[in-house]
Amino acid sequence: MKEKGSSFSGSIGFVLAAAGSAVGVGNIWRFPYLCAKDGGGLFLLVYLVLVLTFGFVLLTTDVAIGRKTKKNALRAFEELNPKWKFLGRLTFLVPVLIMTYYSVIGGWIVKYFFIYIVSDGTAAAADGYSLIIDGTNASDDEGDRPGMQALRELAVRSPLRECGLTKAEGRRRSKAAGLFTWDKPAYACLATRVPTGEPITAEKLRAVERSEAFLFALGFTDLRVRLRDGGALLQLPAAQHAAARARWAEITAGLSEYFSTIQLDPKARAESE
Numbered sequence: 001m002k003e004k005g006s007s008f009s010g011s012i013g014f015v016l017a018a019a020g021s022a023v024g025v026g027n028i029w030r031f032p033y034l035c036a037k038d039g040g041g042l043f044l045l046v047y048l049v050l051v052l053t054f055g056f057v058l059l060t061t062d063v064a065i066g067r068k069t070k071k072n073a074l075r076a077f078e079e080l081n082p083k084w085k086f087l088g089r090l091t092f093l094v095p096v097l098i099m100t101y102y103s104v105i106g107g108w109i110v111k112y113f114f115i116y117i118v119s120d121g122t123a124a125a126a127d128g129y130s131l132i133i134d135g136t137n138a139s140d141d142e143g144d145r146p147g148m149q150a151l152r153e154l155a156v157r158s159p160l161r162e163c164g165l166t167k168a169e170g171r172r173r174s175k176a177a178g179l180f181t182w183d184k185p186a187y188a189c190l191a192t193r194v195p196t197g198e199p200i201t202a203e204k205l206r207a208v209e210r211s212e213a214f215l216f217a218l219g220f221t222d223l224r225v226r227l228r229d230g231g232a233l234l235q236l237p238a239a240q241h242a243a244a245r246a247r248w249a250e251i252t253a254g255l256s257e258y259f260s261t262i263q264l265d266p267k268a269r270a271e272s273e
Helices: 011-023 026-037 041-069 073-080 082-118 146-153 167-176 202-217 238-246 248-255
Strands: 224-228 231-235 262-264
Touching (some): 041 073, 073 082, 202 224, 202 231, 202 248, 238 248, 238 262
Parallel strands (some): 231 262
């Protein structure tokens, strides 16, 4: 009697197995920072070329061998040629070794996701990090900025500011390094939209965040939605004021869900450096 070959119980099993082989945990943590570190678009282009050549060939070859032999990974190569028996053992050994690495990365992902959800701000200290730094630079004027006082009270260091690195110099160096974010408009913490002395709540920050996202979707840029007397004060660069007035009905309709009154600041917002 002919031995019945092994097969997937359904198409969904094959799709999940193929996706797991093609994607891998490495794309969750390693791909993003390498893409930014090694040239952004150029790295992505090389990555896609490799996926569409080596990756596609290997995946389709693996599928073809399985469909032809209808054997598991250990016995498929032996079925093709007895001399290739060692390849079947190798295809089993490699994933076992890789799983030790993936288990560690998977543990990191679970750990930091859990910390992100439940952290009360002490996680860094618990991990043994005694120093916290932020991105304040030498162009940030202390002036009336309670956040600066908070940094001092919490002993947070600002290396860019301490080294005298201005925003313009940071952009210049970022551009020279090939970072795609070198000309990204400044975007301060949402807490800066709340007037000094007024309690900051999640509800207020959520209203600001969603309002600014709505305006970004309309095509406005480099903007701020600030809380004023229970309403919203929109600050836009001078070049965008005419467009805002022309679409004022649309803007007020979109933001009225979050604010009772909406005003356009007649004073143009200075464009980010």
